[in-house]
Amino acid sequence: MKPFIKLDGLVAPMDRANVDTDAIIPKQFLKSIKRSGFGPNLFDEWRYLDIGQPGQDSTNRPRNPDFVLNQARYQGAQVLLTRDNFGCGSSREHAPWALEDFGFRVLIGTTFADIFFNNCFKNGLLPIKLPAAEVDALFALCHLTPGYRLVVDLENQIVTRPDGHVIPFSVDPFRRECLLNGWDDIGLTLRHADKIRDFEARRRIEQPWLFA
Numbered sequence: 001m002k003p004f005i006k007l008d009g010l011v012a013p014m015d016r017a018n019v020d021t022d023a024i025i026p027k028q029f030l031k032s033i034k035r036s037g038f039g040p041n042l043f044d045e046w047r048y049l050d051i052g053q054p055g056q057d058s059t060n061r062p063r064n065p066d067f068v069l070n071q072a073r074y075q076g077a078q079v080l081l082t083r084d085n086f087g088c089g090s091s092r093e094h095a096p097w098a099l100e101d102f103g104f105r106v107l108i109g110t111t112f113a114d115i116f117f118n119n120c121f122k123n124g125l126l127p128i129k130l131p132a133a134e135v136d137a138l139f140a141l142c143h144l145t146p147g148y149r150l151v152v153d154l155e156n157q158i159v160t161r162p163d164g165h166v167i168p169f170s171v172d173p174f175r176r177e178c179l180l181n182g183w184d185d186i187g188l189t190l191r192h193a194d195k196i197r198d199f200e201a202r203r204r205i206e207q208p209w210l211f212a
Helices: 094-102 114-122 132-144 173-181 185-190 193-206
Strands: 006-013 079-081 106-109 126-129 149-153 158-160 166-168
Touching: 006 132, 079 132, 079 149, 094 114, 106 132, 106 149, 114 126, 114 173
Parallel strands: 006 079, 079 106, 106 126
Antiparallel strands: 006 149, 149 158, 158 166
16 A cells, blocks of 8 residues: 655535445446456546446547536546545445555545445545635636646645645554554554564464474
């Protein structure tokens, strides 16, 4: 998992409430568990005018010109503004996989579905909960300002607007430490690799029948 410390990123506004995980990554793409390659199918039913299928090359598929992520001004966005209850619906880790594979590193909104919120941290995404007034202001500024960017500083837990306005946010200390260091569940386990190797070596001596 890539560490997250500080990001100066282009912002895209997803101005919809209750965006569920089936909208984020439709069910037909859940067959793969590789964690990669889901970016082209992020918001598939909204981005394209046809029905996408696993393994399909999306390069020449007809796109919906009205969908926000298809607009030229938001290409390369790394910060996604969201509305209430983003990531609701079924529990699928493919949703943060698709967001991360598309290029997003930060999600900013008022509320997130609990399981989705937890899955984001485990997959290198930083979901930030802000007061409704701050989120409303960010949406307004993003819509009005082409190329709108935010600086997100996880170490100091602040979001800085281009006008210098600073918005504090809070992240659980353990989750913050994991993101800063790029530790997913496997990375956390491998921090104890020496102890694991020592245990396995002792077990070969003390319980040799297990290795016959």
